[in-house]
Amino acid sequence: MRVMLSAAIALVVMTSIGIALLVQGDESNGRSTIAVGVIVAAVIATSLIYRVEPWSLVRQSAVHFALMTVTVLPALLLSGWFPLEDIWGYLAVVGVFLGTGVVLWGVLYVVFGKLIRLRARATDA
Numbered sequence: 001m002r003v004m005l006s007a008a009i010a011l012v013v014m015t016s017i018g019i020a021l022l023v024q025g026d027e028s029n030g031r032s033t034i035a036v037g038v039i040v041a042a043v044i045a046t047s048l049i050y051r052v053e054p055w056s057l058v059r060q061s062a063v064h065f066a067l068m069t070v071t072v073l074p075a076l077l078l079s080g081w082f083p084l085e086d087i088w089g090y091l092a093v094v095g096v097f098l099g100t101g102v103v104l105w106g107v108l109y110v111v112f113g114k115l116i117r118l119r120a121r122a123t124d125a
Helices: 002-023 027-051 057-078 087-124
Strands: none
Touching: 002 027, 027 057, 057 087
16 A cells, blocks of 8 residues: 555656646656656556565566556657657667666566575574
């Protein structure tokens, strides 16, 4: 419940700031702020997937990827951060999305794997 509340707060705050910027005529910063709100809220909310213990890591990762694809990827496409004048612009966004996701997943896999091993050793001692 706390996680979802945190995600909702991030989304509401960032979207409100983004709308205020849009109303003031600052389209670039307004779009960016709303995109950041969507991305932060999606990342926070989907962290719950990794708490579903009966699911394998593969299933958790696949569901997480699917949810990121329908939230973060559109936010990136609508953010105005990338030139989308041709197919190469869209492919660049998809490449950044996939590359960032793979790197973050790999780093967190190693970090949390190490933390789990350290915790297991501490409880065995």
